[in-house]
Amino acid sequence: MKLKILTSIFLIQFGLLTLSVKAQEAPATDSIDTFLKSKMQQRHIPALQIAVVHDGKIIKDTTFGTANLEYNIKANDQTIFSVNSITKAFTGIAVMQLAEENKLKITDPLSLYLDSLPDSWKNITLQQVLTHTSGLPDLMDAEEQIMGHNDEREAMQTVKLLPVEFKPGQKFSYNQTGYVLIGQIITKLSGMHFTRFIEERQFKVAGMNLTRFGDSYDVIPNYAGAYTLTRQMGAGFVKNSTPGHAYMQIPVFFRTAAGIQSTATDLANWIIALKSGKLLKKQSSIDLLWTPAILANGKIGGFNRLTNGYAIGWPTVTRDEHPAVGPVGGGRSALFVYLKDDLSIVVLTNLMQGNPDQFIDEIAGYYIPEMHKANGFGLPKDLKKLRAELLKQGFDKAIPVAARLKKNDPSFNPGENELNGWGYELLAQKNIKAALSVFQLNVSLFPKSANVYDSLAEVQEATDNRTEALINYRQALKIDPQNKHAAGRIQALIKQ
Incomplete structure (x- = not known):
């Protein structure tokens, strides 16, 4: 029986020689396009955008498919996609910007900046919150809904009554509560609401002209929408063969965790701005931003064997060859920055089960041939x-x-x-x-x-x-x- 194991099961340590993208001939564009169209067909992805960055420039920027299935509206380079939890990577940069201005240290406890915290929360550090190693109770309930009926005051009152889940630093456990607290801290220290701080210090600086905050409630021009292959039936879910609508409401107080809408081009320009020193001035800040948290047992923890670590808002693909940082969002969007290769790849889709993180490495293989799975890349x-x-x-x-x-x-x-x-x-x-x-x-x-x-x-x-x-x-x-x-x-x- 075919295992329900993601193809990322292979992406662990191995011994390949790192090749520079510069040493490779540019791949035939139609080869990548054929591969992506095949993935879209296999996974029932209505629309997909890709942008590839090399040598500080966007070298590929293409859009495929249908943005709106009801009216058969074709996607284009201005089509806007929800990036979901990739938003956390923006929050990580915002925190490091404040750190560069000496307004905070990521090793500081939450209680240094926030009042009225439960005693068990006071010594949890910003870094533990940002890396999901805090042990905080999660603001999301058992049905993956935000507590408090989308009201920040009610949500925080509810979650503060819950016990901590484990001693800080003991393990990785994906948690939304901490990012709400981080939003409060950014707002307090920057003198403006955290959404505006991110807009001013990242969207505008990077030239992200089409990027904005929003959710399914908002009317967003050229929005690709959100589709899903699953629907709830009773206490469980059933998978369909054709996409149906997915609805996501992301209240403003929650938008340090999710809520950015963007394009592959804008995200590529954001990566270029970050790597060129426009968003963070010090290379040491970027290094810290991308360093996975070390748990009490000396190991790292993450989502799976591919994104197997978590840094300051950035999941990491920690491995011997071609390591990367790889923010992912909603099972539909992903971007990989390859740390030893002059290569970054952004893939956005409008299907919540599109999971582009599972095939971004294969796209990288068109620029670095040894990374193709057919060449044994990723095998244990x-x-x-x-x-x-x-x-x-x-x-x-x-x-x-x-x-x-x-x-x-x-x-x-x-x-x-x-x-x-x-x-x-x-x-x-x-x-x-x-x-x-x-x-x-x-x-x-x-x-x-x-x-x-x-x-x-x-x-x-x-x-x-x-x-x-x-x-x-x-x-x-x-x-x-x-x-x-x-x-x-x-x-x-x-x-x-």
Whole structure:
């Protein structure tokens, strides 16, 4: 059964040589466009904007698709998209701007700037709030709605009655409460409302002429809207095959956390302004802005294996090669700034399940070829070692090659999920024989797992090997009688 694991499962440490974008020939624009159109079709994305920055300039700026499905309005370079939690990256810069003016230190406790805080909140630092390591109770309720009926006073009164979730610095836990508090601090120290401070000090300075704050309630010219593939049914959600409307109300007091509407071009200009010293004067400020928080256990924490750390409003893609900072928003928008490569990529969509963060690295591969997944980019260390040997000796020898690697190096231990994910990546690359060999290897290594038999059967069925597919679906069902996918495919194959 295909795992519900994002393709980012692979994007962890590996040993590739960093290549400069300057050393690569400019990719054929139509190759990137073809790739993006394919992703839009696969993911049912109505509209997508991309901007690519290199050498302080925008080298690609393209828009595809439909901004408004009801009236079939085509998206263009002036179409405005909601960036959702990418807004937090703007808030991080705003805090660092105040730090450069010596109006605050990110290591200061909240109580230095805010009164009437619960005792358990007073020693939490600004840095812990900004990196989601504070332990504060979350302002969002169990149904992902803002507490207090969108009223700041009521919301804060409600959340202040809740206990802290953990000791500050112990773990990463995404939290909106802290960003509301940060908004109050920015307003107090800057002498203007935080939204105006961000507009004056970032939008205007970076030349972001189309960027603004807003939500679904506001009438926004050229707005791409918000669409979703899920709808609530009772206590759960069902996924549809076609997009429907998504409605987001983001009250003003919450707009340090979300609420910016922008274009890929404007965001690209914002990145250029930041990297060129127009937003922050000191390189040390940018370095701190992009340094992930270290937890009490000495590790970093983040959303997943791709965005695996969190800095001052900026998620980080912390890895040995081609590390990045990667703000993401609402499952629909993302931008990656590659820290060792002169490359930044912005991708905005109007589908909440578009998840462009999952394929931005592949876009980067058109500028830095070693970053293509087909070239093994992002594979865990053991899979990279295995892949190198299989390229020499043939994928059909996967089982004996893996056994030999294990014999020579007892630490060689590819994981079941890693192998399964790699198999599906090979399948997506239409390298079917290689995929089949990887799934067969997974079965040999993890013979007690129902999932590996299910996956092997799936690729066998795809290659019209129904007899073997039935055998392996039945084995999957024998190991796990609750495997609905295997049971369904058995019935379907029997009827054929």
